[in-house]
Amino acid sequence: MSKTLHHGVRVLELLVAHPQGLTLTEIADGVGVHRTVAHRLVRTLEAHQLCRRDKFKRISLAAGLVRLAEPVEQDLRTLARPVLEELGEATQATAHLVVRETATRVRMLMIVEPRQAPMHVSFRPGQVDPIDRGSAGLAMLAAAPALDGERDEVARARARGFAVSYGEIAPGIVGVSAVVPRPAGATQISIGVSLFKASEEDHLGGQVVEAATRLATQLR
Numbered sequence: 001m002s003k004t005l006h007h008g009v010r011v012l013e014l015l016v017a018h019p020q021g022l023t024l025t026e027i028a029d030g031v032g033v034h035r036t037v038a039h040r041l042v043r044t045l046e047a048h049q050l051c052r053r054d055k056f057k058r059i060s061l062a063a064g065l066v067r068l069a070e071p072v073e074q075d076l077r078t079l080a081r082p083v084l085e086e087l088g089e090a091t092q093a094t095a096h097l098v099v100r101e102t103a104t105r106v107r108m109l110m111i112v113e114p115r116q117a118p119m120h121v122s123f124r125p126g127q128v129d130p131i132d133r134g135s136a137g138l139a140m141l142a143a144a145p146a147l148d149g150e151r152d153e154v155a156r157a158r159a160r161g162f163a164v165s166y167g168e169i170a171p172g173i174v175g176v177s178a179v180v181p182r183p184a185g186a187t188q189i190s191i192g193v194s195l196f197k198a199s200e201e202d203h204l205g206g207q208v209v210e211a212a213t214r215l216a217t218q219l220r
Contacts, residue, residue, distance in 0.1 A: 004041075007031050007033055007037070007041055008041050008044065008045060010030070010031045011027055011031060011038070011041050011042065011045060011051070012045070012050065012051070012061070012065075014027060014030045014031065015027075015051060015059065015060055015061045016061065016126065018060075019060065019061070019124070020058075020060070021054065021058030021059055021060035022058065022059055022060075023057065023058060023059070024038055024039060024042065024057070024059065025038075027041075027042065027059060042059055046062075048064055049062050049063060049064030049067075050062055050064045050065055050068075076097075076109070076189070076219070077097070077109065077110050079215065079218045079219060080097045080110055080191070080215055081110065081112065083191070083211050083214055083215045083218075084096070084097060084110060084112040084191070084211075085112050086211070087112075087191065087193060087207065087208065087211040088112050088113065088114040088193070089114055089115065089116065090207055091114075091193050091195070091204060091207055092114050092116065092120075092195075093114060093120065093121070093193035093194060093195035094111060094112070094113050094114065094120050094121040094122065094123065094193060094194045094195070095111075095112045095114075095191070095192070095193050095211075096108055096110065096111050096112070096123065096136070096191070096192055096193070096194065097109045097110040097189065097190075097191055098136035098137075098177070098189070098190045098191075098192065099187055099188070099189050100131065100137075100140050100187060100188035100189075101128065103131070104130060104131055104132075105128050105129065105130055105131055105137075106128070106129055106130075106131050106134075106136055106137045106140065106190075107126060107127070107128050107129075108123055108124075108125055108126060108127045108128075108129075108136075109125070109126075110125060111123050111124075111125050120195075121170070121173055121194040121195060121196065123170075123194065129169055132151065132154075133165070133168045133169065134165050134168045134169040134175055134177075135157075135162075135163040135164055135165040135168075135175030135176055135177035135190075135192050136163075136175065136177040136190040136192050137190075138151070138153050138154055138157050138163035138165060138177070139157055139162060139163035139177040139178055139179045139190045139192070140179055140188045140190055141154045141157075142154050142155075142157035142158040142163055142179070143158075143179045143188065146158065153165065160202075160205060161178065161205070161209055162176060162177065162178040162205035162206075162208055162209050163175075163176070163177050163178070164176050164198070164201055164205070169194075170194075172196065173194050173195070173196065174194065174195055174196070174197065174198040175192055175193070175194050176192055176193050176195075176198060176201070176204050176205055176208050177190045177191065177192030177193075177208060178190060178191060178192065178205070178208045178209045178211075178212040179212060180212045180213075180215050180216045180219070181212070181213065181216040182216065182219065189215075190212070191208060191211050191212045191215060192208055193207075193208060
């Protein structure tokens with residue numbers, strides 16, 4: 001493994017976790033390198049428009065990352081967007097597409113906010129969460145056979161066909177998600193909504209399951 005490349009990626013990961021920006025010293029401490037090494041890493045990333053410095057010399061991510069990320073899962077996002085838009089408008093909630101990144105974590109690949117809702121939940125695309133917290137991860141766990149010691153919410157999601165979580169990703173936010181049916185071996189995906197209140201869980205869950213099934217049909 002390239003140590004320099006590893007450190008450069010760690011710089012980017014730190015900046016993702018601190019969107020308000022970091023000082024050079026904070027980056028050096030976070031990566032565990034000398035300040036001089038951190039300076040060279042940041043200068044290299046700046047040259048590729050992957051990070052930038054503001055007038056206070058705080059370092060944050062730059063627009064070059066958007067260009068790099070654009071081709072990632074492009075076909076999936078293209079197919080998912082109209083499904084998410086329709087789900088968001090039907091539920092007046094923020095709709096999201098989440099992919100399973102590893103055995104223990106999931107990543108929000110796409111967020112679509114409702115256009116007509118007076119208030120809605122806002123998330124940052126690319127956000128990473130533990131798979132055992134939040135409706136998206138719980139829905140993915142529920143798609144597998146039951147395991148000893150699994151959360152009651154996983155077993156309930158398996159029985160209902162969709163998962164519900166309360167305040168697990170953000171305080172006061174309800175999440176409802178369903179897995180997108182896919183062939184064995186394919187990356188797990190879930191579709192869901194996040195909102196402030198879910199008075200009719202079964203109805204909302206049915207809408208989410210219908211959207212997940214519709215996306216599955218388009219992905220075949």
